[in-house]
Amino acid sequence: MKYDLSEFENEYTWGKAVVSKSTDKFHAYFDKAIDEVQKELGKKYPLIINGKEVYSDDCFTASSPSDTRIVVAEFPKASTDDTLNAISCAKNAFEKWSNTTYQKRAEIFRDCANIFSSRKFFLAAIMTFENGKNRIESMGDMDETIDFMRFYALQLEKNDGFCKHTFHPNPHEKTQTIMKPYGVWGIIAPFNFPSAIAIGMTTAALITGNTTVLKPASDTPLSSFQFAKILYPKLPEGAINFVTGSGSIVGKALIESPDVDGIAFTGSREVGMKGFQEFTKSTSKPFISEMGGKNPVIVTKYADLEKASDGVLNAAFGFGGQKCSACSRVYVQNEVADQFISKLVEKTKNLKIGMPWKMDVFLGPVINKEAKTKFENAVNMAKKDGEILTGGSVLTSPEFENGYFVEPTIVTNLPEEHKLVKEELFLPFLCIQKYDKFDDAIQLANQTEYGLTAGIFSNDKKQLDEFFSKIQAGVVYTNRFASATTAALVSSQPFVGWKNSGSTGKGAGGENYLQQFMRSQTQTRCD
Helix, strand or coil, X not given: CCCCHHHCCCCCHHHXXXXXXXXXXXXXXXXXXXXXXXXXXXXXXXXXXXXXXXXXXXXXXXXXXXXXXXXXXXXXXXXXXXXXXXXXXXHHHXXXXXXXXXXXXXXXXXXHHHHHHHCHHHHHHHHHHHCCCCHHHXXXXXXXXXXXXXXXXXXXXXXXXXXXXXXXXXXXXXXXXXXXXXXXEEEECCCCXXXXXXXXXHHHHHHCCCEEXXXXXXXXXXXXXXXXXXXHHHCCCCCEEECCCCHHHHHHHHHHCCCCCEEEEECCHHHHHHXXXXXXXXXXXXXXXXXXXXXXXXXXXXXXXXXXXXXXXXXXXXXXXXXXXXXXXXXXXXXXXXXXXXXXXXXXXXXXXXXXXXXXXXXXXXXXXXXXXXXXXXXXXXXXXXXXXXXXXXXXXXXXXXXXXXXXEEEECCCCCCHHHHCCCCCCEEEEEEECCHHHHHHHHHXXXXXCEEEXXXXXXXXXXXXXXXXXXXXXXXXXXXXXXXXXXXXXXXXXXXECCECCCCCECCCCCHHHHEEEEEEEEEC
């Protein structure tokens, strides 16, 4: 049976609610889910190893960054031995799972996607407490999770399990190529998309016939646990293992184990490069990594400044800039710089900051104490070397005193080679630089070790064409006022990083992604 992409439809919950004018219903469902999640907070959860739930008295607490008095969940501190045991169990499960037909594997993940879809408000509400995303951002994360499972299932079926007959001039030789799984994959996931990225990477590894050990970020283990809990009874024992704990123990064991055949990692460039070098130091093995960005937006004198300021605002400060795709640099042409900056600053000052589960809140907290300290250090540098146009403070009023709330901050007049302009901060922190000629803007935008996302605002078609031709980034947008650099959709906008933003040049949510988790075999049968 042949499939085409018209059979795939993005979940797109909030977007559909806006189009159908049913946003009130969306919020009513979310309010109900918040009440349900509050009754579940503070519970103790297990590891999952070899199809068994493993509890421990040695646990860590995942608290809400909005209010650290709220305990979201307790999870075990897995040891090196726990991790090695999980790897061993995954290795033992590989033969049975890899021999499961691709049609059955696709069916399992499509069923899992349907379960997530039926529970998406509850699962998204968990995230608002777990990492501080507002309700629309949380639902977007959940939608992307569902989309990954359905899209990868469709890709597997559409490509006949990645088995293709080939032509041979000798009629006595029948030839084909088939892609086969590697074995055990370690999945190392970040806090910022605790559902979509963790589950997307794990789904890609599993649906192609590999077995997995999933390590979520310690700040946000509960979202991906929901997936592991639903999935593990559907798979052979040991096919998926869920192991929580520190990167220095669990992550280190995954990277150093000779029995791990591949790693899928999302996180910082520093950690990703160190992991890649360690994992491949003695043998060639796949290491699929997405490692952040320092994403620029160019605003030209031909831009619609209302759209440009909206697009930059949403891209820079959505989820507090804690997205690898977030806009952190703006290059605005001198002729319109003052007007653009005035609009952006005014809109930034009016953003609603508060508890992210409340309906009208745009911006919640940063993820933890370390992020808050990093913000304070960045502000001190900005005051010394540039000019802060708005923001720059940690919020300490009674509403915010038990969380990690900071003001969205805009800085200008920094030297072009300044650390704040060059290094990824993962904060609601935006640097604005001015330029004279359009060629200068392209050059400045490309002067970075990263190449993940980029955007431009201009009504000059020649400039847009030149931007697409010359910009060095994997996901690029023109005149996108909903968000200048973020919110890529599965299938429509595969998410891929160039340069030090990624290791493979093949985007998650795209047609080439699954093949990275397999290796090709050429088969010949002779009469």
